[in-house]
Amino acid sequence: MTRAARVVAPLAGVALAVGLVLASRGLDEVAREGQLGPGFWPRLVLAGLGLACLLKALGDWRRGTPDPAAGAAMEPASEISRARLAAGIALIVLYVLAAPWLGFMLATTAFIAAFMALAGARSPLAITANAVAGTAILLYAFVRVVYLPLPKGEGVFETLTLAVYRALRIF
Amino acid sequence: MTEILVNLGAGLVAALAPLNLGMILLGLVIGILAGALPGITMVNSIVLVLPFTYLMGIVPSLLLMIGVYCGGVFGGSITGILFNIPGDPMNVPTTWEGYRMSRAGHTRYALGLAIMSSAVGGLASALFLAFFAPPFARFALGFSSVEFFSVVVFGLASVSVLGQSSMLAALISLFAGMFLGTVGTEQQYGVERFAFGVPFLKTGVDFVTVLIGLFAIGEVLEQMVLKAAPSTAGRPATAVPRLPLLDLWPLRGPLTRGTLVGIVIGGLAGAGATVSSFVSYGLEKQFSRRPELFGTGHAPGLVASESSVNGSTGGAMIHLLTLGIPGSAATAVMLGAFLIHGIQPGPLLFTTQAAAVYTIIAGMIVANVAMIGLGFLAALCFATLMKVPAPILDTFIVVFCFLGAFALRNDMADVWLTMLFGVLGFFMRRWGLPVPPLVMGVILGPMAEGYFLTSMVSSGNDLSVFLTRPVSAVLLALSVLIVVWPLLRTARRKRMLSGQRSDGEEATP
Numbered sequence: 197m198t199r200a201a202r203v204v205a206p207l208a209g210v211a212l213a214v215g216l217v218l219a220s221r222g223l224d225e226v227a228r229e230g231q232l233g234p235g236f237w238p239r240l241v242l243a244g245l246g247l248a249c250l251l252k253a254l255g256d257w258r259r260g261t262p263d264p265a266a267g268a269a270m271e272p273a274s275e276i277s278r279a280r281l282a283a284g285i286a287l288i289v290l291y292v293l294a295a296p297w298l299g300f301m302l303a304t305t306a307f308i309a310a311f312m313a314l315a316g317a318r319s320p321l322a323i324t325a326n327a328v329a330g331t332a333i334l335l336y337a338f339v340r341v342v343y344l345p346l347p348k349g350e351g352v353f354e355t356l357t358l359a360v361y362r363a364l365r366i367f
Numbered sequence: 368m369t370e371i372l373v374n375l376g377a378g379l380v381a382a383l384a385p386l387n388l389g390m391i392l393l394g395l396v397i398g399i400l401a402g403a404l405p406g407i408t409m410v411n412s413i414v415l416v417l418p419f420t421y422l423m424g425i426v427p428s429l430l431l432m433i434g435v436y437c438g439g440v441f442g443g444s445i446t447g448i449l450f451n452i453p454g455d456p457m458n459v460p461t462t463w464e465g466y467r468m469s470r471a472g473h474t475r476y477a478l479g480l481a482i483m484s485s486a487v488g489g490l491a492s493a494l495f496l497a498f499f500a501p502p503f504a505r506f507a508l509g510f511s512s513v514e515f516f517s518v519v520v521f522g523l524a525s526v527s528v529l530g531q532s533s534m535l536a537a538l539i540s541l542f543a544g545m546f547l548g549t550v551g552t553e554q555q556y557g558v559e560r561f562a563f564g565v566p567f568l569k570t571g572v573d574f575v576t577v578l579i580g581l582f583a584i585g586e587v588l589e590q591m592v593l594k595a596a597p598s599t600a601g602r603p604a605t606a607v608p609r610l611p612l613l614d615l616w617p618l619r620g621p622l623t624r625g626t627l628v629g630i631v632i633g634g635l636a637g638a639g640a641t642v643s644s645f646v647s648y649g650l651e652k653q654f655s656r657r658p659e660l661f662g663t664g665h666a667p668g669l670v671a672s673e674s675s676v677n678g679s680t681g682g683a684m685i686h687l688l689t690l691g692i693p694g695s696a697a698t699a700v701m702l703g704a705f706l707i708h709g710i711q712p713g714p715l716l717f718t719t720q721a722a723a724v725y726t727i728i729a730g731m732i733v734a735n736v737a738m739i740g741l742g743f744l745a746a747l748c749f750a751t752l753m754k755v756p757a758p759i760l761d762t763f764i765v766v767f768c769f770l771g772a773f774a775l776r777n778d779m780a781d782v783w784l785t786m787l788f789g790v791l792g793f794f795m796r797r798w799g800l801p802v803p804p805l806v807m808g809v810i811l812g813p814m815a816e817g818y819f820l821t822s823m824v825s826s827g828n829d830l831s832v833f834l835t836r837p838v839s840a841v842l843l844a845l846s847v848l849i850v851v852w853p854l855l856r857t858a859r860r861k862r863m864l865s866g867q868r869s870d871g872e873e874a875t876p
Contacts, residue, residue: 205798276592277593280592288786292783304769311758312758316758330766338774344774345777346773347779
């Protein structure tokens with residue numbers, strides 16, 4: 197990685213902090229006479245953030261090679277499957293996106309099946325059993341016992357969800 | 368002293384009566400289960416049992432709540448150690464060490480240490496409550512928002528900086544977390560900050576969404592995408608917890624310090640178990656000869672944090688029983704139970720309701736002893752989940768994160784935030800930004816702001832108030848030292864290295 201590429205992220209942090217400080221203008225208009233306003237603390241925090249990012253950028257610029265210590269506290273950066281990562285994130289996003297529309301029941305059943313397959317499960321029986329039984333148990337526990345108003349879906353999906361709720365005697 | 372012992376003995380007999388013991392055990396089971404589930408906090412579970420106390424007398428009611436309280440503060444450690452999902456913010460430091468220990472194949476040891484140090488911390492704090500409650504309450508009353516601010520700053524400084532290999536990366540993460548804590552409606556003036564017209568941001572970023580996302584979803588993604596051994600890499604082995612009674616002896620230092628920090632900070636009204644667990648963990652790093660081991664699965668960190676969490680329970684009860692002031696959200700609900708039954712806790716309670724008070728204190732002792740057995744059983748049940756193949760476990764962790772986030776406010780926005788933080792957590796690990804300081808910033812940042820602004824209002828914006836009050840001055844000086852000391856050490860090491868290099872060059876003809 198080039199020197200310039202290394203400082204891009206910390207400099208973006210500085211720019212973000214400056215932008216947010218600018219966005220905090222006007223917050224103190226409501227402040228009472230002689231008292232600190234609601235913008236004081238965030239600006240203090242953003243100043244710290246900007247300064248830390250700036251120092252990081254300067255350090256990375258002055259250093260000829262990447263800082264090996266920076267990542268030592270975290271997971272070792274082992275090789276990863278980018279395709280699997282993209283698919284995993286896409287599935288999670290789709291799940292959250294679909295839940296209000298399909299309802300928790302259908303979205304969860306589909307998500308469990310798809311995510312299990314992506315994570316390495318190969319047996320269709322195990323995948324189906326976990327998706328169906330898992331969702332039913334979760335519905336019973338969270339709708340019947342905890343009274344959590346999980347999304348039921350829209351239109352025909354809502355009708356289907358309610359029919360299953362009745363069948364499970366949780367509605 | 369004799370009078371206290373006699374009262375405590377009578378209280379112990381009363382607490383062991385079938386109804387009272389049953390309430391303690393029921394409370395422990397509810398607390399451990401609720402504490403273990405992300406999104407259902409220990410305070411939520413105490414609130415949930417409050418309506419049932421209408422049907423009971425004050426003693427069984429309080430014992431039920433104490434069971435939930437003691438079990439709840441411990442429960443989150445189990446899922447933290449096994450799955451990297453802390454049930455409550457107070458279990459975060461335990462998770463840092465416990466999960467690493469678990470991944471290194473020491474799950475049984477980690478679970479056993481968590482159970483035993485929780486029980487010892489809770490037991491010691493209950494005994495402290497019995498013997499020293501009134502004088503300690505007088506001492507703690509002298510603390511104001513100034514001291515609380517300094518305690519929080521000390522916690523932030525010690526945990527964020529010590530032991531991190533890149534201080535700047537840790538500070539960036541910490542300040543980012545503190546900034547996230549400022550998003551939403553500000554408490555003093557009711558002004559919206561950084562919501563940018565997005566409705567769900569107006570109520571702020573709930574730290575539970577950050578917690579679940581960064582730890583659980585981030586970890587699932589990390590495990591899933593590793594090329595080396597898909598979906599099974601790094602999973603801890605199946606574990607039946609062992610109870611390491613003798614293993615605690617070499618860890619008596621962290622155990623004692625953690626318990627003491629828990630009692631003291633728990634006894635300061637408004638601080639609570641979360642602050643005490645972070646401060647205790649940070650303090651342990653300072654005492655450690657090898658602070659670089661913290662965060663890698665170091666038993667002293669787990670013991671200090673865990674004993675401090677349960678140690679804070681007795682401390683928090685001191686204010687409630689002796690002054691009638693709830694020291695935490697949990698004890699505020701308990702105050703409600705007292706008031707429902709027409710009893711006003713306060714200085715007279717120890718004389719007018721001595722039998723009830725000592726039964727409650729004895730109940731805390733019984734609860735902490737019983738927690739060893741129940742905690743063991745709970746850990747056993749959760750540990751069997753480790754037998755579940757990784758693809759199934761990972762998938763259901765994501766679904767549970769969905770449910771935990773949704774349960775917060777029945778709002779899909781929290782689910783979105785959780786998933787967003789999950790992805791962020793994954794990339795933070797990859798980019799070398801430590802996750803724990805960000806979590807700390809979100810949790811402790813708003814507390815620091817609240818205490819700071821209150822101090823400023825009460826002192827007329829005089830910043831010197833933080834330095835003129837001795838406890839605050841000492842804590843702030845220590846915080847500065849913690850941040851500056853590693854910088855000086857690094858600079859000295861660099862100077863020595865460059866000196867050696869130039870000596871070598873001069874010696875070479």
